[in-house]
Amino acid sequence: MKQQYERTSRIIGEEGVEKLSARAVLVFGCGGVGSYVCEALARSGVGTITIVDRDTVDITNLNRQIPALHSTIGKPKAAVMADRIRDIDPDCHVTAKELFFLPGGEPDDIDFASYDYVVDAVDTVAAKILIIERARQAGVPVISAMGTGNKLDGGAFRITTIDKTNYCPLARVVRRELKKRGITDVKVLYSEEEPRSKGGSISFVPSVAGLLMAGEVVRDLLNAEGK
Numbered sequence: 001m002k003q004q005y006e007r008t009s010r011i012i013g014e015e016g017v018e019k020l021s022a023r024a025v026l027v028f029g030c031g032g033v034g035s036y037v038c039e040a041l042a043r044s045g046v047g048t049i050t051i052v053d054r055d056t057v058d059i060t061n062l063n064r065q066i067p068a069l070h071s072t073i074g075k076p077k078a079a080v081m082a083d084r085i086r087d088i089d090p091d092c093h094v095t096a097k098e099l100f101f102l103p104g105g106e107p108d109d110i111d112f113a114s115y116d117y118v119v120d121a122v123d124t125v126a127a128k129i130l131i132i133e134r135a136r137q138a139g140v141p142v143i144s145a146m147g148t149g150n151k152l153d154g155g156a157f158r159i160t161t162i163d164k165t166n167y168c169p170l171a172r173v174v175r176r177e178l179k180k181r182g183i184t185d186v187k188v189l190y191s192e193e194e195p196r197s198k199g200g201s202i203s204f205v206p207s208v209a210g211l212l213m214a215g216e217v218v219r220d221l222l223n224a225e226g227k
Contacts, residue, residue: 159188
């Protein structure tokens with residue numbers, strides 16, 4: 001076991017550290033939520049992380065996203081985050097795929113079945129539905145982020161299944177679309193806080209969402225049977 005995970009092993013044991021090192025997670029979206037998911041997964045010792053995001057760093061991202069620095073403006077978020085993960089753990093097998101995952105434009109080289117977990121941290125409803133569908137078809141656990149913008153209370157986030165969400169307009173739409181497809185019991189993160197603005201964000205809210213999602217993924221991976 002590598003020394004950098006010595007303190008982690010005190011929580012989950014050396015077997016847990018080894019288990020995480022053998023796990024692969026596919027993360028869609030590397031913004032305010034997804035970048036913190038990637039950060040926490042890497043620092044937890046997940047051995048393989050694939051980041052899917054075609055967006056580039058914009059100056060308006062500086063208030064909340066890990067890849068966003070003045071020195072990275074204009075650079076691909078996925079590539080910047082991948083470089084950061086390599087600096088956190090050079091042994092992590094991290095891949096950046098600079099593309100949008102949307103109906104009609106799915107790449108051929110993303111094999112959902114080769115991953116142990118899928119994280120949806122994108123904003124587009126069509127993409128969310130497609131990601132969830134593909135994960136279900138592959139038999140891979142998936143967790144999806146609902147709306148995290150326009151919030152001020154990071155303590156209002158909850159992780160549950162899509163059918164038990166309240167207050168969140170995005171969750172309402174996603175729930176309806178999944179129901180049309182006969183998909184239920186999808187694990188999601190959502191906020192019980194009423195929206196405070198339109199198009200607003202702040203540093204300490206999406207970050208909390210990303211860390212909560214990463215924690216859920218790590219616990220599920222540790223508790224999973226098999227390899």
